[in-house]
Amino acid sequence: MHAPKALIIGGSLGGLFAATALRAIGWEVEVFERSPDTLDSRGGGIVLQAAVLHTLAFAGIRPREPLGVRSKNRVYFDRLGNVEHQQYMPQSLTSWTTLYTTLLNAFGRAHYHRGAKLVGLTQHGRRVTAQFEDGRSAEGDLLIGADGGNSTVRSLMLPGMKPSYSGYVVWRGLVDEMQLPQAAKQQLYEDFVFQQDPQSLMLEYMVPGVDGSTAEGKRRFNWLWYLPVAPGAALDRVLSGRDGQRRGYSVSPGNLAPEQEAWIRTQGEARANPAFRELMRQTDEIFVQAIIDFKAPKMVFNRVLLTGDAAFIPRPHTAGSTAKAAANALALAKALDGSTDIEAALSRWQVQQLAEGALMGDRGVEMGNRIMGITFSAASCDR
Ligand SMILES: Cc1cc2nc3c(=O)[nH]c(=O)nc-3n(C[C@H](O)[C@H](O)[C@H](O)COP(=O)(O)OP(=O)(O)OC[C@H]3O[C@@H](n4cnc5c(N)ncnc54)[C@H](O)[C@@H]3O)c2cc1C
Numbered sequence: 001m002h003a004p005k006a007l008i009i010g011g012s013l014g015g016l017f018a019a020t021a022l023r024a025i026g027w028e029v030e031v032f033e034r035s036p037d038t039l040d041s042r043g044g045g046i047v048l049q050a051a052v053l054h055t056l057a058f059a060g061i062r063p064r065e066p067l068g069v070r071s072k073n074r075v076y077f078d079r080l081g082n083v084e085h086q087q088y089m090p091q092s093l094t095s096w097t098t099l100y101t102t103l104l105n106a107f108g109r110a111h112y113h114r115g116a117k118l119v120g121l122t123q124h125g126r127r128v129t130a131q132f133e134d135g136r137s138a139e140g141d142l143l144i145g146a147d148g149g150n151s152t153v154r155s156l157m158l159p160g161m162k163p164s165y166s167g168y169v170v171w172r173g174l175v176d177e178m179q180l181p182q183a184a185k186q187q188l189y190e191d192f193v194f195q196q197d198p199q200s201l202m203l204e205y206m207v208p209g210v211d212g213s214t215a216e217g218k219r220r221f222n223w224l225w226y227l228p229v230a231p232g233a234a235l236d237r238v239l240s241g242r243d244g245q246r247r248g249y250s251v252s253p254g255n256l257a258p259e260q261e262a263w264i265r266t267q268g269e270a271r272a273n274p275a276f277r278e279l280m281r282q283t284d285e286i287f288v289q290a291i292i293d294f295k296a297p298k299m300v301f302n303r304v305l306l307t308g309d310a311a312f313i314p315r316p317h318t319a320g321s322t323a324k325a326a327a328n329a330l331a332l333a334k335a336l337d338g339s340t341d342i343e344a345a346l347s348r349w350q351v352q353q354l355a356e357g358a359l360m361g362d363r364g365v366e367m368g369n370r371i372m373g374i375t376f377s378a379a380s381c382d383r
Contacts, residue, residue, distance in 0.1 A: 169238060
């Protein structure tokens with residue numbers, strides 16, 4: 001008997017978690033990634049949650065190097081840099097690149113197809129055919145939409161359903177450990193550091209270096225600053241890159257419009273505590289992402305399913321996006337393992353994943369709105 005075959009659309013973390021977990025239960029797996037090049041990190045950090053480690057272990061992935069950088073305390077600064085509150089709360093922080101490289105190295109390149117943009121799919125009985133922009137097609141027993149917040153698979157299965165804008169964005173940057181002057185370094189070193197003001201939250205933690213190194217001197221300081229931006233013209237300006245093109249939800253490093261970059265740097269000089277101010281000064285390329293919400297009402301459509309950000313986009317305050325993509329994949333592999341009734345297994349999987357996704361989504365909205373003081377109207381935004 002032939003092994004069942006999964007077609008995975010999207011070769012980022014969600015796609016690779018599903019690919020490695022399904023391969024571990026004996027499925028044949030092909031991953032199709034739209035981007036023709038190696039995916040570039042948006043550079044930022046990811047809290048290393050237990051779900052990620054469990055999914056890697058299930059897939060038999062045992063990294064030789066530690067995946068994360070430890071942070072010891074949670075420290076809250078006021079604008080002058082005085083410590084308002086400090087609590088011992090150890091955590092492990094990793095980066096998108098570290099997880100991506102670990103997963104891709106384990107999965108291998110032979111069944112990872114770059115430059116394969118899904119444009120259509122058809123279901124016929126228990127089989128699915130995927131159509132790609134370049135005219136290629138592929139057939140399998142299951143098609144997994146792991147194609148992120150702007151999912152094509154979702155738009156085909158749930159036409160008209162789109163993420164909604166939350167009312168705020170996050171400005172982000174990274175600075176090499178050795179680049180930060182000593183005074184700022186001392187205040188931020190190996191801690192999870194915050195500055196909370198009305199409608200504003202800055203935070204910082206250390207992540208592995210570009211090469212994944214967690215060794216002292218090789219790591220990076222990763223910062224984020226959540227600020228409200230009114231929907232409409234103000235958001236359009238923030239999300240329009242230096243080429244004037246309006247991006248969907250984010251402007252990548254190096255592409256911010258000069259007036260946006262000047263604005264956020266001026267804000268930093270005026271509003272950030274001295275250590276964060278220094279971090280922003282030392283950042284070569286600031287980037288920005290709109291915070292958006294999405295909750296799928298359904299994840300299984302016969303032999304097509306949605307995972308990761310394609311199904312649920314939780315607010316980043318939950319630190320749960322990557323963990324959820326991992327948990328989706330692990331639960332799927334466990335549900336399908338040894339099952340002779342794929343439909344029944346998928347249906348059980350969906351009930352649990354919908355409940356968990358909705359819970360995380362609601363918790364994130366509540367946290368985010370509380371942190372950002374969102375009862376605000378466009379008029380109360382500072383831009
Ligand atoms: C390049 C990159 C860098 C990131 N960096 C960070 C980070 O630094 N910090 C952080 O917290 N999160 C980051 N994320 C987001 C993080 O990966 C996700 O929020 C989370 O892990 C869930 O992942 P996902 O695989 O479901 O979605 P995503 O990570 O968004 O991946 C979706 C993938 O699907 C591909 N795709 C989309 N449409 C199609 C199509 N039609 N056909 C084929 N492929 C398609 C995309 O190119 C992308 O690779 C990054 C994502 C990407 C793609």
